[in-house]
Amino acid sequence: MIEFPAEPYRIKTIEPIKLISREERERKIAEAKFNVFRLRAEDVFLDFLTDSGTSAMSDSQWAGLLTGDESYAGCKNYYNFEETIRSITGFKHIIPVHQGRAAEHILFTNLIKPGDLVPSNTHFDTTRANIEYLKAEAVDLVIDEGKSPTLDHPFKGNINLDKLEALIKQYGKERVPFGMLAVTNNSGGGQPVSLENIRRTSEILRSQGIPFILDACRYAENCYFIKIREKGQSRKSVREIAREMFSYADGCTMSAKKDGLANIGGFIGLNSDRLHQGVTNTMILFEGFRTYGGLAGRDLESIARGLEEALDEAYLAHRTGQVRMFGELLKKAGIPIVQPTGGHAVFIDAAALLPDIALSNYPGWALTIAIYREGGIRGVEIGGVMFGKKKSEGSEIFPPMELVRLAIPRRVYTESHFRYAASVFARIAETRKSLRGLKITYAPELLRHFTAEFEEL
Ligand SMILES: Cc1ncc(COP(=O)(O)O)c(C=O)c1O
Numbered sequence: 001m002i003e004f005p006a007e008p009y010r011i012k013t014i015e016p017i018k019l020i021s022r023e024e025r026e027r028k029i030a031e032a033k034f035n036v037f038r039l040r041a042e043d044v045f046l047d048f049l050t051d052s053g054t055s056a057m058s059d060s061q062w063a064g065l066l067t068g069d070e071s072y073a074g075c076k077n078y079y080n081f082e083e084t085i086r087s088i089t090g091f092k093h094i095i096p097v098h099q100g101r102a103a104e105h106i107l108f109t110n111l112i113k114p115g116d117l118v119p120s121n122t123h124f125d126t127t128r129a130n131i132e133y134l135k136a137e138a139v140d141l142v143i144d145e146g147k148s149p150t151l152d153h154p155f156k157g158n159i160n161l162d163k164l165e166a167l168i169k170q171y172g173k174e175r176v177p178f179g180m181l182a183v184t185n186n187s188g189g190g191q192p193v194s195l196e197n198i199r200r201t202s203e204i205l206r207s208q209g210i211p212f213i214l215d216a217c218r219y220a221e222n223c224y225f226i227k228i229r230e231k232g233q234s235r236k237s238v239r240e241i242a243r244e245m246f247s248y249a250d251g252c253t254m255s256a257k258k259d260g261l262a263n264i265g266g267f268i269g270l271n272s273d274r275l276h277q278g279v280t281n282t283m284i285l286f287e288g289f290r291t292y293g294g295l296a297g298r299d300l301e302s303i304a305r306g307l308e309e310a311l312d313e314a315y316l317a318h319r320t321g322q323v324r325m326f327g328e329l330l331k332k333a334g335i336p337i338v339q340p341t342g343g344h345a346v347f348i349d350a351a352a353l354l355p356d357i358a359l360s361n362y363p364g365w366a367l368t369i370a371i372y373r374e375g376g377i378r379g380v381e382i383g384g385v386m387f388g389k390k391k392s393e394g395s396e397i398f399p400p401m402e403l404v405r406l407a408i409p410r411r412v413y414t415e416s417h418f419r420y421a422a423s424v425f426a427r428i429a430e431t432r433k434s435l436r437g438l439k440i441t442y443a444p445e446l447l448r449h450f451t452a453e454f455e456e457l
Helices: 022-031 059-065 076-089 100-109 125-133 161-171 195-207 219-229 238-247 273-286 297-309 313-332 363-375 415-434
Strands: 093-097 117-120 137-140 179-182 212-215 251-255 266-270 345-349 380-382 389-392 395-397 403-407 438-442 453-456
Touching (some): 059 297, 076 238, 076 297, 093 100, 100 125, 100 251, 100 266, 100 273, 161 195, 219 313, 313 345, 313 415, 363 415, 363 438
Parallel strands (some): 117 137, 212 251
Antiparallel strands (some): 093 266, 380 403, 389 395, 438 453
């Protein structure tokens, strides 16, 4: 068997990238107040900030853009979009939105009341923020194995079913407007959820009359892991697994910027007619008419085509193999990573790599600065800055893991890019004792990592 399958596509268009000098990188990161979100993309050589909206589109998707029907209501691309998604998910109502967080905002506004609790494996940051914005609590119930970077488990994204049942019992089903699962579990290391865990989550929630919503951003990658890792699933196609997975849910939110292989877009899938009516009304206020949802007709077309391409199993074998290969290269460079590698990113255990930097001085954040300085690489901290909470003046609660995520854009980088990145990390491993922590000099209340400003200690 080939260990890391080759790209099942070839390159037709290229976009030049440039490594600016070390001195320029020093200046740029200081000007960006030591926050990589504030850098200009053109000053970044390899951009592993996110896999969201960064995919290279296929020739078919680009061709699809030219078929865009920009009518306000009922454009033909919407019907292709709807039919494609309905055939994949089986949901009755398919509502386009401009991206995943819009799906969250619109759906949650129709379901959540203050004081509610919403359980999930691990809520993504925008999901959590949209729940908290409505004065409800986002509760993470991922299995204990999912909180340990070194433990090997095929489905570290699974939810702890006992804790889910206990939460409903403790607070009562009236306070749990719906339950969620993120597939794959981005904030928990891009780890997949097993079909068995999804089915049992569904049984628990449905037995209480609580709707079950999938955060389906990376559902195709999750279904591929089910096929190759879960007992009894290898003979099914990824499409069949996806259909079964969605059949356990009552709806989904989806950012098509991931497994839609599109640069923008998303959707809400729903079965309930009543909820669909509420969502449609909220849509008009925030996103636009129901058949375009804040998108151009051409975007709907590229998403419909991208969703089909993302289910291609040769593509998924290459995609997950590329992530695995990058993980192996980093391990050889002496970098501790979350094991096994997940679907869309390699997660570095920054606390283990930089034990001399206290959590209160944000070792993950320090690592994002170091890799930019050393090699023009951009990654994102998923740790104390993103998920830490102020307890009182001067004291913070930190999340269970202090990670740096290197998200891999789909169909964008080649093996030599990953080899270059691994050589940069090898230098970081050698000089790690000299790295410095940081302190925050400005931060907004919600989603602080996007705009916070820092000083190096
Ligand atoms: C699991 C998960 N849910 C929701 C979102 C939000 O999607 P968007 O960025 O399109 O708003 C993301 C984005 O990265 C995500 O990873």
